[in-house]
Amino acid sequence: xxxxxxxxxxxxxxxxxxxxxxxxxxxxxxxxxxxxxxxxxxxxxxxxxxxxxxxxxxxxxxxxxxxxxxxxxxxxxxxxxxxxxxxxxxxxxxxxxxxxxxxxxxxxxxxxxxxxxxxxxxxxxxxxxxxxxxxxxxxxxxxxxxxxxxxxxxxxxxxxxxxxxxxxxxxxxxxxxxxxxxxxxxxxxxxxxxx
Amino acid sequence: xxxxxxxxxxxxxxxxxxxxxxxxxxxxxxxxxxxxxxxxxxxxxxxxxxxxxxxxxxxxxxxxxxxxxxxxxxxxxxxxxxxxxxxxxxxxxxxxxxxxxxxxxxxxxxxxxxxxxxxxxxxxxxxxxxxxxxxxxxxxxxxxxxxxxxxxxxxxxxxxxxxxxxxxxxxxxxxxxxxxxxxxxxxxxxxxxx
Numbered sequence: 001x002x003x004x005x006x007x008x009x010x011x012x013x014x015x016x017x018x019x020x021x022x023x024x025x026x027x028x029x030x031x032x033x034x035x036x037x038x039x040x041x042x043x044x045x046x047x048x049x050x051x052x053x054x055x056x057x058x059x060x061x062x063x064x065x066x067x068x069x070x071x072x073x074x075x076x077x078x079x080x081x082x083x084x085x086x087x088x089x090x091x092x093x094x095x096x097x098x099x100x101x102x103x104x105x106x107x108x109x110x111x112x113x114x115x116x117x118x119x120x121x122x123x124x125x126x127x128x129x130x131x132x133x134x135x136x137x138x139x140x141x142x143x144x145x146x147x148x149x150x151x152x153x154x155x156x157x158x159x160x161x162x163x164x165x166x167x168x169x170x171x172x173x174x175x176x177x178x179x180x181x182x183x184x185x186x187x188x189x190x191x192x193x194x195x
Numbered sequence: 196x197x198x199x200x201x202x203x204x205x206x207x208x209x210x211x212x213x214x215x216x217x218x219x220x221x222x223x224x225x226x227x228x229x230x231x232x233x234x235x236x237x238x239x240x241x242x243x244x245x246x247x248x249x250x251x252x253x254x255x256x257x258x259x260x261x262x263x264x265x266x267x268x269x270x271x272x273x274x275x276x277x278x279x280x281x282x283x284x285x286x287x288x289x290x291x292x293x294x295x296x297x298x299x300x301x302x303x304x305x306x307x308x309x310x311x312x313x314x315x316x317x318x319x320x321x322x323x324x325x326x327x328x329x330x331x332x333x334x335x336x337x338x339x340x341x342x343x344x345x346x347x348x349x350x351x352x353x354x355x356x357x358x359x360x361x362x363x364x365x366x367x368x369x370x371x372x373x374x375x376x377x378x379x380x381x382x383x384x385x386x387x388x389x
Contacts, residue, residue, distance in 0.1 A: 012367065013367070044378060047374075047377060050320070051342075054232070054236065054328075056232055057235045057241060059228065059231050063248075064223065067223065070253055071252075
């Protein structure tokens with residue numbers, strides 16, 4: 001059952017034809033029996049009709065010209081504002097700084113690579129030089145050192161001198177300490193062989 | 196309400212986004228009248244309404260790339276106009292400028308009509324229109340927007356819901372209350388007049 005309150009709540013749905021068939025029937029029933037609701041519905045429908053047919057107001061003739069001017073003025077104002085805030089004026093220095101920084105970075109990277117390369121060459125060359133240096137003085141010292149004749153030289157001819165390859169591990173320490181003597185003995189041996 | 200154009204509004208704005216200024220002019224031609232009537236019924240001042248419409252198109256021009264084809268173009272442009280009109284109305288209220296003078300300037304049109312022997316029915320309808328228009332300006336802002344979009348601009352509930360940014364149910368209820376409130380205002384005005 002539709003009462004006046006419900007009628008008012010549903011009035012727009014009725015006008016806009018959004019009520020179901022059953023709801024519409026109930027609504028019409030109340031409308032026929034309630035003069036105030038009937039009057040309200042009529043006034044709303046009449047007002048709505050007037051509003052739909054409101055006379056159309058027309059824009060002034062220079063609307064389009066004014067709009068174009070407005071757009072142009074706005075565009076110019078934006079350009080000036082961006083120049084003032086430095087969007088354009090700061091763009092060049094920013095690029096310059098950027099270019100400078102990039103250039104500096106390239107120089108640093110290049111020089112670092114060069115230094116690394118140089119070091120690598122030095123490291124490769126140094127051990128060879130050191131090896132040469134190590135072997136050269138030994139020969140000189142061996143040449144310069146006067147031959148020391150060991151006290152047990154008398155038994156050289158009778159006692160066999162072991163070669164380097166036949167030296168036992170147990171004898172290694174002894175050989176290391178007596179190395180100059182062994183060299184000397186070897187040399188004597190080779191001299192003897194030549195004779 | 197909806198007119199059948201070969202190119203849809205959405206296609207036009209796309210063309211404009213791609214740099215076709217002619218598409219923008221077409222948009223202006225399609226919408227300037229509708230938006231002007233909407234703004235005028237809302238503000239009840241022709242110059243202000245025209246300013247609002249110009250500002251609307253200026254915004255469309257500036258913000259063309261922010262439009263995405265998620266919403267209808269008409270919804271987007273009506274939203275801009277509605278927001279600009281509301282902002283102007285609030286500024287006016289703050290300055291307490293509303294506006295016996297504005298009403299009087301519009302009344303002059305009726306005086307002009309009388310001197311040119313307009314038929315009585317037209318005169319009556321002009322008078323009724325003026326009364327209803329005055330009553331509309333007495334509605335709260337949210338009622339005013341909704342009822343103008345529905346009963347003057349004849350937009351669908353869905354579209355109004357998108358423009359105002361409220362659910363469909365809220366919009367239906369708001370339009371119903373706006374229509375009832377408008378009748379109350381009109382009755383009050385008749386009583387005062389009598």
